[in-house]
Amino acid sequence: MKPKVAIFSLTSCEGCSLAILELEDRLLDILGAVEIVNFREGMTPRSWDIDLGFVDGAVSTPEDEKELLTIREHCKVLVAIGACACLGGINTLKNPQGKDSYAPYVYGDQAKWFPTTDAKPISAVVDVDYQLPGCPMVKEEFLRFVQCILAGRTFRLPETAVCVECKKNGNLCLYEKGVVCLGPITRAGCEAICPTYGSKCEACRGIVSEDALKAANINLQEQYDVSLEDVLADLRLFGAHQDTTLP
Amino acid sequence: MLDRVVTQSGLLELIEELGHTHQLIGPVARPVPECDPPVRHFYQRVKHAGQLDLSFSYCTYSPKEFLFPPSETLFNFEKVDGRFTATPVLDEQRRALVGVHPCDVHAIELLDHVFAKDHADEHYAARRSHTFIIAIDCPTPCTSGVFCADMKTNTATQGYDVMLYPLATGDGANGNGQTRYGAVFGTEAGREWLYYNRRFTSPSAEDERSFKAYPQTKAAAFTRELNTTVDKLPALLDRSYDSLLWEATARRCYSCGSCNLVCPTCYCFDMHDHNELSETCGQRRREWDGCQLPEFAVVAGDHNFRPKAAQRLRHRTYRKAKWVKEQSGLAGCVGCARCDRACTAKISSVEVYNQLAEEA
Numbered sequence: 001m002k003p004k005v006a007i008f009s010l011t012s013c014e015g016c017s018l019a020i021l022e023l024e025d026r027l028l029d030i031l032g033a034v035e036i037v038n039f040r041e042g043m044t045p046r047s048w049d050i051d052l053g054f055v056d057g058a059v060s061t062p063e064d065e066k067e068l069l070t071i072r073e074h075c076k077v078l079v080a081i082g083a084c085a086c087l088g089g090i091n092t093l094k095n096p097q098g099k100d101s102y103a104p105y106v107y108g109d110q111a112k113w114f115p116t117t118d119a120k121p122i123s124a125v126v127d128v129d130y131q132l133p134g135c136p137m138v139k140e141e142f143l144r145f146v147q148c149i150l151a152g153r154t155f156r157l158p159e160t161a162v163c164v165e166c167k168k169n170g171n172l173c174l175y176e177k178g179v180v181c182l183g184p185i186t187r188a189g190c191e192a193i194c195p196t197y198g199s200k201c202e203a204c205r206g207i208v209s210e211d212a213l214k215a216a217n218i219n220l221q222e223q224y225d226v227s228l229e230d231v232l233a234d235l236r237l238f239g240a241h242q243d244t245t246l247p
Numbered sequence: 248m249l250d251r252v253v254t255q256s257g258l259l260e261l262i263e264e265l266g267h268t269h270q271l272i273g274p275v276a277r278p279v280p281e282c283d284p285p286v287r288h289f290y291q292r293v294k295h296a297g298q299l300d301l302s303f304s305y306c307t308y309s310p311k312e313f314l315f316p317p318s319e320t321l322f323n324f325e326k327v328d329g330r331f332t333a334t335p336v337l338d339e340q341r342r343a344l345v346g347v348h349p350c351d352v353h354a355i356e357l358l359d360h361v362f363a364k365d366h367a368d369e370h371y372a373a374r375r376s377h378t379f380i381i382a383i384d385c386p387t388p389c390t391s392g393v394f395c396a397d398m399k400t401n402t403a404t405q406g407y408d409v410m411l412y413p414l415a416t417g418d419g420a421n422g423n424g425q426t427r428y429g430a431v432f433g434t435e436a437g438r439e440w441l442y443y444n445r446r447f448t449s450p451s452a453e454d455e456r457s458f459k460a461y462p463q464t465k466a467a468a469f470t471r472e473l474n475t476t477v478d479k480l481p482a483l484l485d486r487s488y489d490s491l492l493w494e495a496t497a498r499r500c501y502s503c504g505s506c507n508l509v510c511p512t513c514y515c516f517d518m519h520d521h522n523e524l525s526e527t528c529g530q531r532r533r534e535w536d537g538c539q540l541p542e543f544a545v546v547a548g549d550h551n552f553r554p555k556a557a558q559r560l561r562h563r564t565y566r567k568a569k570w571v572k573e574q575s576g577l578a579g580c581v582g583c584a585r586c587d588r589a590c591t592a593k594i595s596s597v598e599v600y601n602q603l604a605e606e607a
């Protein structure tokens with residue numbers, strides 16, 4: 001029997017679900033191998049008996065939380081896709097501002113009709129079996145994940161930094177241009193797309209290891225003349241790091 | 248003794264002709280206005296010799312990727328009637344690597360040795376045997392911080408098809424103000440190229456004079472960076488296994504692997520199978536790996552032989568300055584300092600060697 005697959009969206013731009021549709025030609029192969037039973041971007045819901053459930057988006061409202069608990073209940077395997085689901089994503093930018101400030105800012109005097117909470121990754125609410133991070137999620141990684149699951153092989157995220165892919169691409173390191181790039185502390189898997197196109201890495205795939213983050217704290221204070229505040233702001237952009245200090 | 252001499256423009260014409268039979272790869276200038284100087288060089292494939300900048304300082308990456316690419320398919324496999332068949336992928340494209348500096352010539356010699364040892368690697372061998380190497384000597388250090396003279400790798404007497412020595416710019420009869428290259432062949436193919444081309448001429452008396460003075464002028468131009476000698480490094484490392492330096496330096500290390508990936512003598516790789524969704528066909532690929540990456544030494548059962556950055560830094564240093572030399576007789580580190588330039592934590596191999604030497 002074909003595994004039953006569902007795709008859900010919480011608070012997000014749903015770009016990660018769209019990324020699945022963007023697989024186009026290869027999507028047809030996947031559709032041949034699985035049965036899609038629930039997909040807001042692509043169809044109307046059919047069934048709640050789900051083998052493999054993908055969720056994009058952060059938990060940012062009481063409604064999200066309720067929906068996520070229901071999703072978890074019905075999915076044998078639950079996968080967080082994209083920075084919002086894995087890390088909280090840009091939704092978490094509101095958190096440090098405090099609810100009394102962001103709710104009226106967004107909803108004005110209607111704020112009380114729109115209950116909202118601090119944004120958090122879905123792992124803060126339910127157990128998550130796999131994470132496919134990135135803003136947006138990396139399509140090729142999604143495909144590799146589906147292949148592994150279908151073949152019964154183990155799936156693992158790369159445990160290396162973005163620099164590895166950046167070097168394999170033959171890029172000139174942004175540090176040579178005086179730019180503080182977060183590549184050395186960010187989990188690879190994106191093919192270093194940002195540095196390859198000239199922008200610094202902003203850690204949308206999360207921090208690769210606590211050790212790397214520690215090294216960043218030392219290097220940025222001892223070796224570089226940069227404001228730690230700016231670096232922390234970059235790290236907070238996609239929710240990779242919510243603390244006010246580095247370890 | 249010089250075999251032949253050629254002017255810069257003559258050389259470019261010759262390379263252009265070589266392009267009829269070979270893919271041309273050589274130093275290309277990329278403008279980078281944010282940098283000082285505002286240009287960086289990269290070995291790149293070009294259509295025409297005129298796109299090359301032969302007076303380049305150094306290339307950010309070594310030419311290694313044209314012999315041993317960051318990622319390559321070794322074979323394709325397919326399951327037909329319940330049986331797997333594999334078809335090897337061999338790259339037999341003829342290439343000319345132009346502007347390989349002595350450090351990288353030494354590094355390629357090490358790769359040749361490693362990929363031929365025990366079980367010869369047919370993928371490397373296929374590329375290597377179709378690659379014509381035109382080396383260019385460095386009369387002065389390519390940039391600050393290089394320690395090729397210390398490693399005895401800033402000159403090369405083999406490992407190339409042809410070596411070009413930029414001689415003092417001639418005037419009048421001797422070169423019209425252009426750089427003149429003194430050429431020496433290293434292989435039979437190189438000899439043919441030099442002697443069967445009319446653009447190469449016999450060296451004049453003046454050429455021979457500048458070539459005679461060349462080594463001395465060059466030696467004076469290369470200052471020492473190491474406060475010990477390359478021959479003493481193995482013994483120095485023997486004494487330094489328990490040094491506190493490893494921990495003290497590696498606390499800054501991101502374990503990002505950049506130092507490995509830019510290194511011309513790093514040859515480690517990892518292999519994966521890439522299956523199509525149908526699972527009946529796919530490719531076996533190999534990709535560059537690096538000993539500074541956290542999972543490099545993980546074996547079955549998830550045991551990691553070198554879980555700490557300090558252990559990995561020590562391992563890399565031992566490889567570069569002791570083990571490779573002891574195993575192969577060839578330089579494990581050619582002093583190009585690409586690792587030092589690539590490290591965003593500003594960890595420097597020269598500094599590591601020098602600090603160990605000071606401690607000892």
Ligand code: SF4
Binds near residue numbers: 171181
């Ligand atoms: S540009 Fe960024 S990702 Fe690329 S090597 Fe430099 S630090 Fe690493």
Ligand code: SF4
Binds near residue numbers: 499501503504590592
């Ligand atoms: S480049 Fe520097 S930070 Fe990265 S692994 Fe090498 S020594 Fe460590």
Ligand code: SF4
Binds near residue numbers: 580
């Ligand atoms: S270890 Fe560093 S200096 Fe030595 S060959 Fe490798 S990149 Fe060059």
Ligand code: SF4
Binds near residue numbers: 395
């Ligand atoms: S490191 Fe030495 S041999 Fe290599 S390019 Fe620079 S000066 Fe030449």
